Amino acid sequence: MRILVCNDDGISAKGLRALVEVAKEFGEVVVVAPDRPQSGMGHAVSIGVPLRLYASHLFGSDVSAWACSGTPADCVKLATGVLRLRPDLLLSGINHGANFSISAFYSGTLSAAVEGAFEHIPSIGFSLLNYSMEADFSAAQAIVREVILMYLAHPFPPEVPLNVNIPNLPLSEIQGIRLVRQAKGRFVEQFEERIDPYGQPYYWMVGRFESEDTGPDTDLWALQRGYVSICPLLTDLTAYSHLHHWASVER
Amino acid sequence: MRILVCNDDGISAKGLRALVEVAKEFGEVVVVAPDRPQSGMGHAVSIGVPLRLYASHLFGSDVSAWACSGTPADCVKLATGVLRLRPDLLLSGINHGANFSISAFYSGTLSAAVEGAFEHIPSIGFSLLNYSMEADFSAAQAIVREVILMYLAHPFPPEVPLNVNIPNLPLSEIQGIRLVRQAKGRFVEQFEERIDPYGQPYYWMVGRFESEDTGPDTDLWALQRGYVSICPLLTDLTAYSHLHHWASVER
Numbered sequence: 181m182r183i184l185v186c187n188d189d190g191i192s193a194k195g196l197r198a199l200v201e202v203a204k205e206f207g208e209v210v211v212v213a214p215d216r217p218q219s220g221m222g223h224a225v226s227i228g229v230p231l232r233l234y235a236s237h238l239f240g241s242d243v244s245a246w247a248c249s250g251t252p253a254d255c256v257k258l259a260t261g262v263l264r265l266r267p268d269l270l271l272s273g274i275n276h277g278a279n280f281s282i283s284a285f286y287s288g289t290l291s292a293a294v295e296g297a298f299e300h301i302p303s304i305g306f307s308l309l310n311y312s313m314e315a316d317f318s319a320a321q322a323i324v325r326e327v328i329l330m331y332l333a334h335p336f337p338p339e340v341p342l343n344v345n346i347p348n349l350p351l352s353e354i355q356g357i358r359l360v361r362q363a364k365g366r367f368v369e370q371f372e373e374r375i376d377p378y379g380q381p382y383y384w385m386v387g388r389f390e391s392e393d394t395g396p397d398t399d400l401w402a403l404q405r406g407y408v409s410i411c412p413l414l415t416d417l418t419a420y421s422h423l424h425h426w427a428s429v430e431r
Numbered sequence: 432m433r434i435l436v437c438n439d440d441g442i443s444a445k446g447l448r449a450l451v452e453v454a455k456e457f458g459e460v461v462v463v464a465p466d467r468p469q470s471g472m473g474h475a476v477s478i479g480v481p482l483r484l485y486a487s488h489l490f491g492s493d494v495s496a497w498a499c500s501g502t503p504a505d506c507v508k509l510a511t512g513v514l515r516l517r518p519d520l521l522l523s524g525i526n527h528g529a530n531f532s533i534s535a536f537y538s539g540t541l542s543a544a545v546e547g548a549f550e551h552i553p554s555i556g557f558s559l560l561n562y563s564m565e566a567d568f569s570a571a572q573a574i575v576r577e578v579i580l581m582y583l584a585h586p587f588p589p590e591v592p593l594n595v596n597i598p599n600l601p602l603s604e605i606q607g608i609r610l611v612r613q614a615k616g617r618f619v620e621q622f623e624e625r626i627d628p629y630g631q632p633y634y635w636m637v638g639r640f641e642s643e644d645t646g647p648d649t650d651l652w653a654l655q656r657g658y659v660s661i662c663p664l665l666t667d668l669t670a671y672s673h674l675h676h677w678a679s680v681e682r
Contacts (some may be wrong), residue, residue, distance in 0.1 A: 222504070223473030223536040230625070230633040253473070253537075254636070261620040262634055282549060284668045285474040286504075291536075298533060298617050330680055340670050356682040361669040366549045369512040374481070382481040383513055385505070410677070412670035417535045418612040419591050419663040426661075429581055431607040 181207030184259050184267035184301070188218045188252045188275065188288025189313075191236055191245065195274035198317035199306065200239055202324045203271055206332075210267070211236070211245035212259040214288075218251055219277070221288040223295070225257070226250040233258055252288040256295040270296035271328075273306035273344075274320050276313060280345050280399035280409060281363040281389065290413070293341040297415050303341040304331060309403060310348040319351040323408055327357070336412060343411040347403050355406040362411050363398035365391040432458030435510050435518035435552070439469045439503045439526065439539025440564075442487055442496065446525035449568035450557065451490055453575045454522055457583075461518070462487070462496035463510040465539075469502055470528070472539040474546070476508070477501045484509055503539040507546040521547035522579075524557035525571050527564060531596050531650040531660060532614040532640065541664070544592040548666050554592040555582060560654060561599040570602040574659050578608070587663060594662040598654050606657040613662050614649035616642040 183203045187196040191213040203209045215234065232249040239245045246263070248255045252272070259265045272292040279287040289305045296303030304327065308320045323346050336342065343362075347354060367387035375381055391400055399409035434454045438447040442464040454460045466485065483500040490496045497514065499506045503523070510516045523543040530538045540556045547554030555578065559571045574597050587593065594613075598605060618638035625633055642651055650660035 217479075220476045220478035221473070222475040222542065224475040224502075225471045225473070225537055226636065227471035228468075230635050231622075232631075232633050251475075257620045257636060258622070258634065261622045261636070262624070282666065285542075285545065285666075286476055291473065294536065330677060334677055334680060336673060336676060340673050343668075358681055359674055359677050361671065361674060362667050364667070369508045371482075371509070371512045373513070380483075382483050383509065384481050385477065385508060385512070411668075412673040412676065413668045414665065414670045415533065415536075416613050416615070417594075417662075417664045417668075419665045420612065422587060422591050422663040423610050423612060425587060425663065426581060426585055426610050429585060430609055 181268045183207050183209050184265055184270045185209055185211045186252055186255045186272045186292040187213050188221060190214050190217045191238060191247045193276060194313065195276050195317055198321050199271055199274045199324060200243060202321050206328060209243045210265055211239060211243060212248055212255040214252060214255060215247035215249055218288045220286050221251045222286050223253055223291040224251045225253050231258060233262060252292040253295045256292050260299055267301055270301045270303040274317055275307035276315055277307060277311040278309045278345055279307040279343060280403060281365045284343055284362060284413060290343055294413060294415060297339050297341040300338045302335060302338045304344060306344045308346045308348060320346045322351050339415055340412045343413055345399055345403055345409045347406050349406055353406060354408060357408040357410060358402040360397055360399045360402050360409045360411055363391055363400035364393035365389055432519045434458050434460050435516055435521045436460055436462045437503055437506045437523045437543040438464050439472060441465050441468045442489060442498045444527065445564060446527050446568055449572050450522055450525045450575060451494060453572050457579060460494045461516055462490055462494060463499055463506040465503060465506060466498040466500055469539045471537050472502045473537050474504050474542040475502045476504050482509060484513060503543040504546045507543050511550055518552055521552045521554040525568055526558035527566055528558060528562040529560045529596055530558040530594060531654060532616045535594055535613060535664060541594055545664060545666060548590050548592040551589045553586060553589045555595060557595045559597045559599060571597045573602050590666055591663045594664055596650055596654055596660045598657050600657055604657060605659060608659040608661060609653040611648055611650045611653050611660045611662055614642055614651035615644035616640055
């Protein structure tokens with residue numbers, strides 16, 4: 181099995197290394213990851229900007245690895261379009277930080293998985309609920325292994341990428357694994373205004389997630405109770421329940 | 432009525448000016464747009480980077496306008512978080528170029544509308560199927576006016592933003608307006624390799640959309656036949672039909 185490994189924290193991130201170590205147990209691994217952190221890049225792609233690929237020896241001689249000058253989605257496009265990879269599985273992460281609820285829209289980690297799904301590659305994005313660049317990924321690695329085994333035994337259609345969030349707990353305290361829906365919620369942004377040395381204002385965005393959902397079947401609910409949350413994602417954004425909303429006024 | 436107008440082609444784009452002109456017929460307009468083109472930025476947000484807002488006089492004395500150093504989604508966040516706007520309607524565009532099918536994932540224009548939906552603001556993104564910076568927006572303006580009137584008469588819930596694509600045709604040749612689903616398809620990327628003056632390769636991405644959908648109820652189908660396509664969008668990415676896929680193996 182050939183496995184493409186991507187992320188959004190960049191090729192030198194500890195979470196990527198942790199994911200590569202587990203991926204190697206399952207097959208031949210190729211890494212294509214951004215050359216610098218790309219958190220919050222959503223599904224951005226580089227338009228009007230040429231892209232670079234640099235061979236990397238960060239993962240030793242048994243792993244082909246490439247640093248890419250673009251976004252996480254660009255990494256997948258270059259992997260298939262320039263390196264001509266046809267991976268059997270795409271793994272993205274392990275992200276340093278949570279990607280539950282609407283974070284799925286902002287996440288570079290998940291955009292790589294969604295881009296894989298566009299290419300009909302079975303794709304899974306992993307995130308650990310710890311934002312530290314020095315986070316301990318040992319429990320997360322055991323979960324990644326378990327999820328991959330479950331996936332291989334009961335695969336999802338390749339057009340349904342998975343969003344896996346892992347609580348920041350020792351393995352013995354993780355309660356289980358739950359398939360869940362995305363919690364409804366929003367980020368309440370607070371902007372800290374500062375004045376630069378030239379007297380001009382600038383703003384630091386500080387987002388705080390606010391749940392609007394008390395349902396017991398959400399990613400947020402599962403994570404708060406120590407479960408790994410797995411949310412299957414759509415690649416069709418149509419709000420089907422509203423397709424006939426204007427039936428009387430269409431012309 | 433207070434209307435927030437955003438885009439992704441930047442504050443000096445002709446499509447933004449065209450949208451502002453129509454928006455002014457409906458109420459008080461505030462523009463918050465990127466200070467430079469941000470096409471293909473998806474739902475990127477600026478993390479770890481401070482943001483700037485510059486007052487702009489591009490739209491005359493009756494329109495408050497701000498250029499923002501961030502992404503289209505950042506523009507909406509700054510409009511609500513720094514400028515403290517509570518708009519009754521958010522309009523994004525008019526984009527110079529198409530945003531049908533999975534382009535909804537890549538589009539900065541639509542990310543502003545989706546961000547508005549996160550904030551419970553009724554939001555509509557408009558795109559004209561003409562990529563030229565000198566495109567003629569006169570027919571598109573008539574369509575924008577008609578869509579806003581339909582929307583005000585029969586509003587969608589604020590959590591359902593609209594993706595409106597307008598064929599590049601004279602108004603008399605536009606066949607009508609259709610609510611449609613997102614066509615299934617993908618971008619087949621071709622990368623043109625060039626060698627820089629230092630002997631190193633770089634790649635230009637050239638995407639070509641390939642439909643995988645022959646259905647008569649898609650945005651692509653409608654646009655190919657001269658209709659305006661309107662696709663209501665989701666802000667919940669959960670693939671509900673696959674939530675029980677692992678019911679037997681969850682733990």
